[in-house]
Amino acid sequence: MPTVTIDAFIERLATSPAGPNSVNQFAFSNPNNAIRRRNLGLYLHQLAERRPTVLLVGEAPGYRGMRITGVPFTNTAILQQGIGHFGLLGAANGYEVPNELPLVAAEPTATVMWRTLVELDFLPVLWSAYPLHPHRAGNPLSNRTPSPAEAAEWSWSWLALQDLFSIRTVVAVGNVAHRSIVRSGLTVPRVRHPAHGGREKFARGLHELLAEGIIA
Template structure:
């Protein structure tokens, strides 16, 4: 992934409209989203140096996670502290923490990165619907993205399979698995780490690594 392709990808995200019950954290019409766009560009740039070959596609950003930070499967604590085992994220690497008073850290992000570090496995992380879907009139809530939403945004994860040397795509959870299937992708599924799924998520990735299905 070249700096130009990263910029083009982030710009396309920023120019794409959201629906009435979703928020685009990269929307270029809102000045406060500039930090999130810079964070995402840094994340993709750091990954491009490491050339990961697996893409993990989750469901959608939560209001306590990527919707604040701009980086998939992160929260404000992880963004600031970083992932030293991989040399990723962190204030020392230029990441900025957007102002989000009164919002607790997203726990799923911590489970995700602890698992990846334990397995010494660094994939590209993304979502079937990379906008924050929320209940009508309540931006500080989460909801499951619709089939229409995941279909309209399939271009985003598909673009990442082209700009990174991706050889394997893995669905994290049933929503992502269905979204990939509707796009014609046959991908293995692992348990989503949320809601008590941490151990099954780890075992699923561990099995795929042992089989050589991902690297």
């Protein structure tokens, strides 16, 4: 049986402090984060009903994606419209978009991620090596690569999800996630991150893992 519950997981996220040049989009200090915590809870509960066995660990939330929505690899359009193929997300399922942040263009990586998952008919748990939003100093509407120390400090989060969902296989999405997971002592497969023109290699990598039976 899992040693952590969804509610306890979100509580720990919300009460864990963010370091310099990072935003904890779940923290209790911002009233609007209640919507993000609720969105994340809905997402995790929806996944629990579907019993996924694979965890994809990416890099970190972007300011146009999970920083706004609270759900990994989503943007406002995906959160509101949902992923009909899986019956996941969407306003009809109770998801809401907080409105206190400036309107920005949708995060393209989220679109690539979900388009690929639908094409492969493959629904894993999605998460990040560093699940807070790292930004450049003085510019919260920017993204930066999390440091090895930041990823190491938050490795507890993907390890907790691994336990919570009885995950059989963890897959690193990109080099940042792979280095973080390897430092935790695991040997895991790695696929190309879908950002910055990586869609085809990302999709090909997942397809190969599925074809070889490494993930299912």
